Amino acid sequence: MKKDIILSGVGGQGILSIATVIGKAALKKGLYMKQAEVHGMSQRGGDVQSNLRISDKPIASDLIATGKCDLIISLEPMESLRYLPYLNKEGWLVTNSTPFINIDNYPSEEDLKKELDKVPHKVVINVDDIAKEAGSARVANIVLLGATIPFLGIDYETMRQSVREIFERKGEAIVEMNLKALAAGKEIADKHLQ
Amino acid sequence: MSKKLLLGDEAIAQAALDAGLSGVYAYPGTPSTEITEYIQGAPITAEKNIHSRWCTNEKTAMEAALGMSFVGKRALVCMKHVGMNVAADCFVNSAMTGANGGIIVVAADDPSMHSSQNEQDSRFYGDFAMIPFFEPSNQQEAYDMVYQGFEFSEKIGEPILLRIVTRLAHSRSGVEGKAQKPQNEISFSKDPRQFVLLPAIARQHNRELIAKENEFLKASEESPFNKYIDGPNKKMGIIACGIGFNYLMESYPEGCEYPVLKIGQYPLPKKQLAKLVEECESILVIEDGQPFVEKQLKGYLALGITVKGRLDGTLPRDGELNPDSVARAVGRENKQEFPASPIVEVRPPALCQGCGHRDMYTVLTETLKAEYPLHKVFSDIGCYTLGAGAPFYAINSCVDMGASITMPKGAADGGFFPAVAVIGDSTFTHSGMTGLLDCVNSNANVTIIISDNETTAMTGGQDSAGTGKIEAICAGIGVDKAHIRVVVPLKKNYEEMAQILREEIEYKGVSVIIPRRDCIQTLARKKKQQAKS
Known part of the structure; x- marks a missing residue:
């Protein structure tokens, strides 16, 4: 088992919280893991990414090679496209559809759609809307994470346990809301696959 | 002991705490900041009164660490690579005074300048100060080097330098810890003038430092961090320093066909280098940062052995290494399946709204x-x-x-x-x-x-x-x-x-x-x- 995952978004959107949940689940499964993050100047309002590698064998590089990525998880549509050269032929792209516009030359909605349409294996969802339905806009990341479950190589129950453990200290209500968000995301991906 | 998921920075911090650290001295600087932050947040720091307050700059940090070493205790100094320029006066002279309690200086280099104004390679500082230095390839090695490093520093009576890069500092992986050691008691050098660098004394110390070169070389040749891994194809021998080794192995999941000398401790191990050069027709040097090893091997006029690397364009002259550039250098280029999207724009960082x-x-x-x-x-x-x-x-x-x-x-x-x-x-x-x-x-x-x-x-x-x-x-x-x-x-x-x-x-x-x-x-x-x- 090997999954090379690129997480992307804009500084402040919270891609690392997604990485934390997957990482915890991977450790539960006794898998090897490496996760390269971006800190410092490159964070503030700029593009951010994290390379997350999970495998049942020891992992050499902290970075994922071109054409070898199995899954792009992005909280922002243009940012999801930034890492296309890394995606492998059978790889999946799971992205939020809501743009984060903080530059003047942000591409048009039409161009974004056209480019995303070129990707054969993808799930594009408005995680913010679904998060609000689940109880709070703050669980948007977990909705997106839910939508990646069919592609992660880690079972749903382990992911649920990981979410539970990470949010446990914030109380049962928060745990339930996040589990609901995870389920909502998963449901969309499952529907998409049918 | 169970494995902990730690950033490279955190692995260094945990190792220092486990090895009986008495104080960390640092000024914040990407990608080194998390070392000190981890120590500040660790329960043992308050329990055992370990010094961890931020310093005004890297020079005051280095000097305070030398003071802690003076009284026989173990000190860690952390900075980003350009901080080495600020600390350099004390750093270079600390090699002349030597250490009493163990000192490890961590320089976190930032090739590709993710958050910096240059790409300087701190290995040059280690060489310049004539002390042993280390370059981990992964988080576990970073831990092990620091854990053993204090003892080594005390044994050779010199500070040591640990050179890391952004990708190691800010990448998480499983790290296995070792047993907690107690802090050192206060003790002083037998030589009351060890730290008095008057010219007459400094000249003597300089000769002593030079005389230690053989000891440093022997330690490096016997180091578990320098490994000769034989391969059947002698057309090329590869020297892979620090995380360069990981990128090489990424291209050879089944094992490398060429003999590989993995470098984690300097000065360069002469015995193993000589063997590689003798057995192979040419040498490829894979090192993150500047061509430090490549330049030494090649020589200015490049009249000797054939050495490939950053200087001849086998690898890019600037920027950090990555699995793609290293794959290309060994003729195993990674295939791109999807073209880069033409609509993706640069999204530079900006001041926060409300700042x-x-x-x-x-x-x-x-x-x-x-x-x-x-x-x-x-x-x-x-x-x-x-x-x-x-x-x-x-x-x-x-x-x-x-x-x-x-x-x-x-x-x-x-x-x-x-x-x-x-x-x-x-x-x-x-x-x-x-x-x-x-x-x-x-x-x-x-x-x-x-x-x-x-x-x-x-x-x-x-x-x-x-x-x-x-x-x-x-x-x-x-x-x-x-x-x-x-x-x-x-x-x-x-x-x-x-x-x-x-x-x-x-x-x-x-x-x-x-x-x-x-x-x-x-x-x-x-x-x-x-x-x-």
Whole structure:
């Protein structure tokens, strides 16, 4: 088992919280893991990414090679496209559809759609809307994470346990809301696959 | 012991704590900051009274660590690569004094300049100071090198250098810890003049240091961090330093066909190098940063063995290594399946919405453009460096910590007006205070804006050494109190801010304007913590 995952978004959107949940689940499964993050100047309002590698064998590089990525998880549509050269032929792209516009030359909605349409294996969802339905806009990341479950190589129950453990200290209500968000995301991906 | 998921930085911190650390000394700097933060947050730090407060700059950090070593205890010094330039005076001389208690200096290099102004390779500093240095390939090695490093430092009686790069510092992986060691008791060198570098004594120490070279070489040849891995294809031998080894192995999951010498400890192990050169037709050097090993092997005239690497274009001359550049160098290029999307635009970092620096820059640029079109603004290292970009395009320089004070002084000395400085509070206390004294002593016609957000913001909101003391420092240095002006950078104060700016630019001497408002990120974190407790 090997999954090379690129997480992307804009500084402040919270891609690392997604990485934390997957990482915890991977450790539960006794898998090897490496996760390269971006800190410092490159964070503030700029593009951010994290390379997350999970495998049942020891992992050499902290970075994922071109054409070898199995899954792009992005909280922002243009940012999801930034890492296309890394995606492998059978790889999946799971992205939020809501743009984060903080530059003047942000591409048009039409161009974004056209480019995303070129990707054969993808799930594009408005995680913010679904998060609000689940109880709070703050669980948007977990909705997106839910939508990646069919592609992660880690079972749903382990992911649920990981979410539970990470949010446990914030109380049962928060745990339930996040589990609901995870389920909502998963449901969309499952529907998409049918 | 069970494995912990740790950043490279955190692995270093945990190892130092496990190895009986008595103090960490550091100034925040990406990608080294998390080492000290981890130690500050560890329960053992408070329990065992381990020193972990931030230092004013890297030089004071290095010197305090040497003081701790002087009394026989173990000290860790952490900085980003350019911090080595600041600490260099003490660092290089600490090799001349030698260590009593173990000292490990961590230099976190930033090839590709993710968050830095150059790509300098700290291995040159290790070589320059003539001490052993280490370069881990992964988080576990970083842990092991530090855990064993203090003992090694004490055994050879010298500080050692640990050189890491961003990708190791900021990558997480499973790390297995070792047993907790106690801290050293206070003890002193047998030689009462060990730390007295008078020329006569220094000459003797220099000869002693040179005499240790063989010992350092032997340690390196016997080190578990230097490994010769044989391969059947002798057309090429590969020297893979630090994380370069990982990228090589990524291209050869089944094992490399060429003999590989994995390097983690310097000086370079001569025995293994000689074997590689003897057995192989050519040598490829894979090293992150500058071509340190490659240059030594190749020699300036390149008359000897065939050495490939960054200098001949086998690998890119600049930027960090990655699995793709290394794969290409060994002829196993990775295939791209999807083309880069043409609609993806650059998304540069920017000052946060609501940041006080924004208000400062708004008033500064509007006033200067309208009233002083010939102005130049000298700036510095920090969040406010982002004033270089949209929408402000406000600054004309950003060079090194503190240069925003001394560069306008030089410009004013040359007859230029108006010379304006923009520096942050933490950078000011790091390296701006001495420059301010120069300004005062020659009554330079400069206007210095110390944009005070009461934190070291860029690196994540660490304590700033001058908080609550900036006016007193400026007055103490000799700036006329009438020309130390404090304002609150908010929209409602724009007129007042512009008026003060005008008055101080017109004043023919040193003036300091202090726009002061909490960093919104640090403030939010503080409030969150208060709500928790």
